[in-house]
Amino acid sequence: MVSFAGINFKNRVTLASGTCGFGREIAELYDLSRLGGICTKGVTLLPRLGNLPPRVAETPAGMLNSVGLQNPGVEAFVRDELPFLRGFDTKIIANFSGESPEEFAKIAAILVEGGVDMLEVNISCPNLHAGGTAFGTDPVASFEVTYAVKEAAKGVPVMVKLTPNVTDIAAIAVACEKAGADALSLINTLLGMRIDLKTGKPILANVTGGLSGPAVFPVALRCVWQVARAVKLPIMGLGGISDVDTAREMLLAGATMLSIGTAQFRNPLIPLEIIDGLGE
Amino acid sequence: MSSAVRQIAENIYSLEAYAPELAKSAQPGQFAHIDCGGSAYLRRPLSVCDVSEESGFVRFVFELKGEGTRQLANSQYQISEPQVGRALGKGFPEVDGRVLLIGGGLGAAPLLFAARRCGADAVLGFANGKRAILIPEFSAACGTVNVFTDDGSLGKAGVVDLSGVDLSQYSAVFACGPKAMLRNCQLMLAKEQLPLYVSMEEHMACGYGACLVCVCATKKGYSRVCKDGPVFESGAIIW
Numbered sequence: 130m131v132s133f134a135g136i137n138f139k140n141r142v143t144l145a146s147g148t149c150g151f152g153r154e155i156a157e158l159y160d161l162s163r164l165g166g167i168c169t170k171g172v173t174l175l176p177r178l179g180n181l182p183p184r185v186a187e188t189p190a191g192m193l194n195s196v197g198l199q200n201p202g203v204e205a206f207v208r209d210e211l212p213f214l215r216g217f218d219t220k221i222i223a224n225f226s227g228e229s230p231e232e233f234a235k236i237a238a239i240l241v242e243g244g245v246d247m248l249e250v251n252i253s254c255p256n257l258h259a260g261g262t263a264f265g266t267d268p269v270a271s272f273e274v275t276y277a278v279k280e281a282a283k284g285v286p287v288m289v290k291l292t293p294n295v296t297d298i299a300a301i302a303v304a305c306e307k308a309g310a311d312a313l314s315l316i317n318t319l320l321g322m323r324i325d326l327k328t329g330k331p332i333l334a335n336v337t338g339g340l341s342g343p344a345v346f347p348v349a350l351r352c353v354w355q356v357a358r359a360v361k362l363p364i365m366g367l368g369g370i371s372d373v374d375t376a377r378e379m380l381l382a383g384a385t386m387l388s389i390g391t392a393q394f395r396n397p398l399i400p401l402e403i404i405d406g407l408g409e
Numbered sequence: 410m411s412s413a414v415r416q417i418a419e420n421i422y423s424l425e426a427y428a429p430e431l432a433k434s435a436q437p438g439q440f441a442h443i444d445c446g447g448s449a450y451l452r453r454p455l456s457v458c459d460v461s462e463e464s465g466f467v468r469f470v471f472e473l474k475g476e477g478t479r480q481l482a483n484s485q486y487q488i489s490e491p492q493v494g495r496a497l498g499k500g501f502p503e504v505d506g507r508v509l510l511i512g513g514g515l516g517a518a519p520l521l522f523a524a525r526r527c528g529a530d531a532v533l534g535f536a537n538g539k540r541a542i543l544i545p546e547f548s549a550a551c552g553t554v555n556v557f558t559d560d561g562s563l564g565k566a567g568v569v570d571l572s573g574v575d576l577s578q579y580s581a582v583f584a585c586g587p588k589a590m591l592r593n594c595q596l597m598l599a600k601e602q603l604p605l606y607v608s609m610e611e612h613m614a615c616g617y618g619a620c621l622v623c624v625c626a627t628k629k630g631y632s633r634v635c636k637d638g639p640v641f642e643s644g645a646i647i648w
Contacts, residue, residue: 150619154636157617170621178630185612185622187451192614196621199631342450394451394615395444 131165133363133386134286134312136246138165138220141380142404145367145390146171146224146249146290147196151210152217158397163404166220168314168388169206171251173226174236176202181334186323191342191369192391193321195335198226198254203236207243215244222288226251230277237281248285250278250310253292253317265292265317268304275308288312288365291356293345294320298352299359306360314365314388315356316349341391345369350382357383371399373406412488414481419539420473421515422482423458428493429465431457437523438500438583438608438640441467442616444492449477454613454635456519456585457496459546467493470518470542497616498639501606503527506580510551511569511594513586517543519608523583524550530579531555532571534590538563571597579603584643592648605643609634 131138146168149155161167179199186193201209203225214221223245227233237248252265252274264270271289279287289305291298293316302313318339323332331337349368357364366384370376371392379387389400396402412426431441435457442452459468473482480486501523510520510531517533521543524531529550534557535541541563547554555574556564569590576598584594585608598605611623611634618636625634626647632638 148615148620150621154615154618179621179624182622182624182626182631183612184624185451185614187449187612189448190450192451194614194620194622199621199624391614394620397615397617 131385133365134247134288136220136286138386139218140165140404141385141387141407142400143168143220143222143365143386143388144393144400145388146251148390148393151206152214155397156217159401161214161217161219163401164219165386166222166246167214168222168224168249169210169214170200171198171224171226172200172203172206172236173198174203174232176200176205183332183334184338186332186338188321188323188340188342189344191340191344192394193323193333193338193340194318195333195338197335203239207239211243211245220246222247222249224249224251224290226254228254230273233274234277234281237278241281241283241285245285248278248282248287249314250274250287250289251317252289253294263292263294265301266295268300271301272304272308275305275310279309286311288314290317291315291352292317293348293352293368299355302356302360302362306362310362312363312365313356313360314367316345316352316368319345319348341369343369343371343375343392346371346375350378353379353382353384370403373403376403376407410487411490414484416482417470418542421540421542422471422473422478424469424471424481424488425466426469426488426490426493427465428467428490430490431493431496432460432462432465432467435460435467435496435522436500437526438519439496439498440639441469441493441495442497442613443469443481443488443494445477445480446486446492447476447480449475449480451477451614452494452616453477453481454497454616456608456639457522458518458543459522459525470515472515498635499637501583501608501640502581504581507578509574509576509579509582511582511584511586511590513569513590514540515542516584516586516590516608517547519585520583521546521550528552532569532574533557534569534586535563536560568593576601576603581606584608591643595643595646595648606640607643607646608639609641609646610639
């Protein structure tokens with residue numbers, strides 16, 4: 130049992146948002162109750178179609194994705210997906226994003242009403258009110274979103290997911306802590322791109338995408354280390370964890386909980402192997 | 410020996426891998442998501458071309474394109490059953506009656522597996538004779554086989570054409586190949602009361618429907634090629 134932000138998890142391992150959908154496909158492979166928790170696919174207030182394909186490009190030791198938050202909207206998530214997930218003995222951490230602090234708060238209220246265990250606030254998305262820069266790259270905007278979500282969360286723990294695409298990630302972490310966050314998860318993907326030599330054009334239709342996989346692990350580890358020394362909040366570490374050894378390193382850097390993402394695409398059972406390997 | 414690979418055409422290879430569970434469970438049109446080993450990080454989706462339930466071997470045909478397929482094409486490299494994995498995706502439907510198979514290039518591969526399971530005729534198109542694949546196998550499995558090549562070096566010259574085909578004898582058409590060919594099939598068959606099922610292709614990451622990177626545009630929005638497909642009813646696709 131691991132205590133994290135006031136919640137007791139049966140083990141330290143969760144699935145990372147965006148890599149496990151709403152759990153249905155993973156449930157065909159193993160019992161979701163074996164997991165500490167599931168960070169569900171990011172939802173928005175309204176349904177989103179997502180970006181044009183191609184949405185994926187392979188990279189050395191990883192991949193780029195530009196899914197673009199394709200999701201059925203928060204209401205459909207609560208109505209159609211949450212009851213299924215509630216059939217398993219695991220913690221449901223709902224990832225979501227909005228276009229303003231008010232919208233974040235509105236979505237948080239719907240998720241809390243729906244009965245999720247924890248909120249994961251994705252502040253890597255663009256702030257439309259501030260001309261499209263990501264909330265998570267600005268300490269003031271990060272504070273405002275965290276504060277608004279915390280107000281709406283009615284005591285449900287609020288975890289803010291940090292982007293590594295900043296100069297000083299510790300400064301953002303401190304802003305989230307001051308705003309009342311209960312935990313932090315990091316890192317989200319690193320912004321990158323690839324070009325197809327045959328066409329001379331970017332591989333991703335969206336031009337840029339998020340880099341994930343073992344390639345980003347050293348960056349994730351560095352970020353967790355820096356944030357762990359800047360705030361008192363507990364940390365869910367993620368970014369390139371692909372085996373028991375990298376999981377242990379992440380815990381040594383200062384994480385209490387772990388999230389496994391891209392490594393599942395190579396071996397969907399790797400979260401269970403890491404749970405067993407950590408002796409949990 | 411758990412796998413064997415050999416070149417069968419210009420830049421095209423045939424891989425037979427020991428994967429008895431997959432051999433037993435795979436349906437035509439389904440694929441395996443193969444961990445190629447080496448430095449390719451993501452798995453590679455390859456359609457099942459043929460199975461032998463007796464020997465437990467599954468056959469795939471692939472083009473040498475990059476790191477992953479280079480590893481697969483290495484005859485010294487052995488692929489294990491876990492690397493091959495399970496049968497994925499939604500394949501071709503079971504159809505009462507005869508089926509017309511339309512294959513373009515590597516797209517012929519999954520149609521051979523379909524030909525094994527139903528009464529079928531085939532129309533196959535290739536860039537040229539050096540790139541033609543599986544013609545003896547189709548000839549053995551099908552009633553008639555018509556071959557087209559872009560340069561006329563094998564069979565008839567030109568792209569796949571159905572003008573000489575009596576479509577009334579078929580209950581359905583299964584097609585797999587380049588997107589332009591599939592779109593052309595949709596146009597050629599638009600006026601026929603004949604269901605057309607197409608197998609789509611996209612780069613994948615998870616291969617089992619969780620990550621949403623391999624989508625194609627359908628009338629229901631973006632559908633997952635790996636889970637909702639790869640086989641779709643052609644009318645559902647936004648061409």
